[in-house]
Amino acid sequence: MLHIKNFRKVYNRYVALQVDNFTITPGIYWVQGVNGSGKSTLLKALAGMIAFEGDSILHQQVSLKHQPTAYRRLVNFAEAEPVFPDFLTGVKLIDLFRAAKKAPFHQQDYYLESMLMTTYIDDPVSTYSSGMLKKLALVLAFLGQPACVLLDEPLTTLDADSLPVLYAWIANQYLQQGTTFLLSSHQSFAGQALPVLQNLFVEHNTLRAN
Numbered sequence: 001m002l003h004i005k006n007f008r009k010v011y012n013r014y015v016a017l018q019v020d021n022f023t024i025t026p027g028i029y030w031v032q033g034v035n036g037s038g039k040s041t042l043l044k045a046l047a048g049m050i051a052f053e054g055d056s057i058l059h060q061q062v063s064l065k066h067q068p069t070a071y072r073r074l075v076n077f078a079e080a081e082p083v084f085p086d087f088l089t090g091v092k093l094i095d096l097f098r099a100a101k102k103a104p105f106h107q108q109d110y111y112l113e114s115m116l117m118t119t120y121i122d123d124p125v126s127t128y129s130s131g132m133l134k135k136l137a138l139v140l141a142f143l144g145q146p147a148c149v150l151l152d153e154p155l156t157t158l159d160a161d162s163l164p165v166l167y168a169w170i171a172n173q174y175l176q177q178g179t180t181f182l183l184s185s186h187q188s189f190a191g192q193a194l195p196v197l198q199n200l201f202v203e204h205n206t207l208r209a210n
């Protein structure tokens, strides 16, 4: 479903990640790797957030390099430590993302209610704690009809009650819409209620499945 082709990400002169050809089939993936191995680099690049050599092609036809708008509408991303313009409210950000992703009008309601966010979603994000910001980033990553959702360290800063809610969002989205997930984490997803959990490893500056 996602084909990574002739991928190279160089920071200054350092080749952080090189992936010649790699196809990610539909599923839920736990992306593992030690600190500095390149997990965030991979996810940010596949999300179209940072430049890289090569291409990422969705469903054998939507290329990040050649159809960037269509690609970004179908590939959603939540970064590890989200930063949003201070003066915007959560609702305003949701409106912006809903328009960009062509999301149904009330799609966010289910997410805001299940993650207990309705009391503060009208407030400016400058007033949010790190966990509140994280939840907002996760809601934004579920808006629209994504074919692929990339979540960088989705578990960090979430409280214990929020974790099963997030697992349910991921499982439902996969089972109902067939959305593929790439989840980077230093914490284990094994034993959680996630269907068809598979492993991806980022090490030795490349990506491998086993």
Ligand SMILES: Nc1ncnc2c1ncn2[C@@H]1O[C@H](COP(=O)(O)OP(=O)(O)OP(=O)(O)O)[C@@H](O)[C@H]1O
Pocket: 011, 012, 016, 033, 034, 035, 036, 037, 038, 039, 040, 041, 042
């Ligand atoms: N903006 C940047 N400029 C220069 N080097 C960078 C930059 N971003 C990342 N790197 C380097 O690229 C490599 C991969 O970093 P990356 O953040 O992708 O790792 P990671 O696997 O996500 O790490 P962690 O588990 O600590 O979050 C590291 O060697 C890092 O120093």
